[in-house]
Amino acid sequence: MTKDFGTDRRTNLIGSFWMVTAMAIFAAEDAFIKIVAETLPIAQILVIFGLSGAFLFAGVTLVRGEGLFHLDVISCPMRFRVLFEIIGRLFYVLAITLTPLSSATVILQASPIVVVAGAAFIFREKVGLKRWVAIFVGLLGVIIIIRPGTDNFSFLSIFAILGMLGFACRDLASRAAPASISTSILGLYGFLAVVVAGMLFSVWEAIPFLVPDFKTSIYLVGAVLAGVTAYSCLMKAMRTGEVSAVTPFRYSRLLFGIGLGVLLFNEEISFPMLIGCSFIVVSGLFILWQGKQTARYKISQSR
Numbered sequence: 517m518t519k520d521f522g523t524d525r526r527t528n529l530i531g532s533f534w535m536v537t538a539m540a541i542f543a544a545e546d547a548f549i550k551i552v553a554e555t556l557p558i559a560q561i562l563v564i565f566g567l568s569g570a571f572l573f574a575g576v577t578l579v580r581g582e583g584l585f586h587l588d589v590i591s592c593p594m595r596f597r598v599l600f601e602i603i604g605r606l607f608y609v610l611a612i613t614l615t616p617l618s619s620a621t622v623i624l625q626a627s628p629i630v631v632v633a634g635a636a637f638i639f640r641e642k643v644g645l646k647r648w649v650a651i652f653v654g655l656l657g658v659i660i661i662i663r664p665g666t667d668n669f670s671f672l673s674i675f676a677i678l679g680m681l682g683f684a685c686r687d688l689a690s691r692a693a694p695a696s697i698s699t700s701i702l703g704l705y706g707f708l709a710v711v712v713a714g715m716l717f718s719v720w721e722a723i724p725f726l727v728p729d730f731k732t733s734i735y736l737v738g739a740v741l742a743g744v745t746a747y748s749c750l751m752k753a754m755r756t757g758e759v760s761a762v763t764p765f766r767y768s769r770l771l772f773g774i775g776l777g778v779l780l781f782n783e784e785i786s787f788p789m790l791i792g793c794s795f796i797v798v799s800g801l802f803i804l805w806q807g808k809q810t811a812r813y814k815i816s817q818s819r
Contacts, residue, residue, distance in 0.1 A: 531757030535765040538749035541742050543621065543772030546612050547780055548739035553613035555732050557723040562609060562714025568740040569707030569747070577700040588694040589705065597689035597702075601709035604682025606717055611676035616783045621773025622661055623676035625796050628766045629654040630684035632803055638688060641758065647806045650799040657795025660788050690754050699751040706747060764800040 552561055577584055588594070611620040629651050636643040643651075662673045690702060728736060753762050770793055777783040 528757035528761040531753045531762040532765045534749045534753035534756065535762055536768045538746045538753060539766055539769035540772050541746035541749065543769055543776055545739050545742035545746060546617055546621065546773065547776045548735045548742060549609060550612050550617055550781070552728075552732055552735045552739065553609075556726055556728055557718075557721055558609060558613055559714045559718035559721045559723070560725045561736075562606065562717065563711055563725075564714075564736060565740055565743060566707045566710030566712075566714060568736075569744050570704055570711065572740070572744050573700050573703035573707060577698070577704060580698070580700065582698060582701065584701075584704065586696075588696050589701065591694055593689050593692040593694070594697070594705065597686055597693060598705060598709045598712075600682045600685040600689060601706050602682075602713040602716070604679050604684075604686050605710045606679075606713040607675045607682060608679025611672070611679055615670065615672045615676065616777055617781055618774045618777030618783045618785060619661065619673065619789065620676045620679075621769055621777065622789060622793055622796070623658060623673060624680045624683070624773075625767050625770055625793075625800075626654060626658045626677075627680045627684040627687070628764055628800060628803075629796075630681065631687050632764075634684065634688045635691070639691065644806060647803050650802040650806070654796050654799035657792040657799065659792075660795065661792035663788060687750075687754050690751060699748055699755070702751050703744065703747050707743075764803050767797050767800040770797065 549561060549565070574584060608620070608624065611623070632643060632647065633651050635641040658677075662670075662677070686706075693702065753765075756762065774785065774793075778785065
């Protein structure tokens with residue numbers, strides 16, 4: 517039985533705060549990983565990152581007096597969650613290491629659109645015609661950014677799209693996860709899924725693991741700490757407030773990701789990217805506004 521989030525404005529506000537916080541820290545994590553990928557194999561980064569995060573979440577779980585395993589962990593939503601975590605994490609890491617951080621971040625912002633659409637189909641949340649139009653506008657923004665069929669299209673951008681879809685499905689599975697599973701347990705098994713992703717990719721990559729130097733190790737530690745913190749904030753966000761009200765705040769990652777891409781990696785922002793970003797942001801804000809309007813209507817009807 518999933519948690520009934522209701523439409524309380526304060527609850528949605530708290531969930532939105534956690535979402536913005538998560539997006540800022542996730543952007544920092546992406547920057548750390550992109551820097552580390554200059555010297556270490558991608559598979560090794562995933563394995564080290566996953567093991568470190570799982571260890572930290574296991575420690576938090578034990579300190580809270582919780583068991584590391586119980587039957588709800590192998591429930592159907594959790595199995596799907598682990599699968600989509602593997603897909604999302606693997607392909608998004610490939611995207612941020614092989615393509616500009618800014619473009620990968622922008623493509624990822626289609627995730628809230630997919631989540632809202634998925635919430636309508638899976639959880640029967642009312643979206644309405646206007647929000648469906650906004651969803652299609654947001655997807656159009658993604659198409660404008662990747663520009664398929666043109667000379668500027670990069671096949672590597674497919675990695676970011678696959679990562680985005682994986683993360684969106686993971687978030688939906690988190691919503692359906694049994695309420696008995698705490699945030700730390702979700703984090704533990706989420707990071708174990710990252711280890712699996714790294715091990716699977718190591719077979720494909722076929723590059724021996726290396727001993728990181730001190731500087732690289734510091735960046736790895738920064739990525740792990742950022743990942744654990746952001747992961748916790750994201751899970752709090754997805755389990756607080758309505759999905760359709762909270763997820764639009766994922767668009768704040770645009771600002772953080774593009775800013776770091778320009779400042780740290782000297783990336784350039786193209787005009788089509790700006791147009792696509794505008795489409796995504798406008799559609800996201802409209803979805804948020806419509807969600808608030810729907811919440812107010814439900815409250816007025818219940819009185």
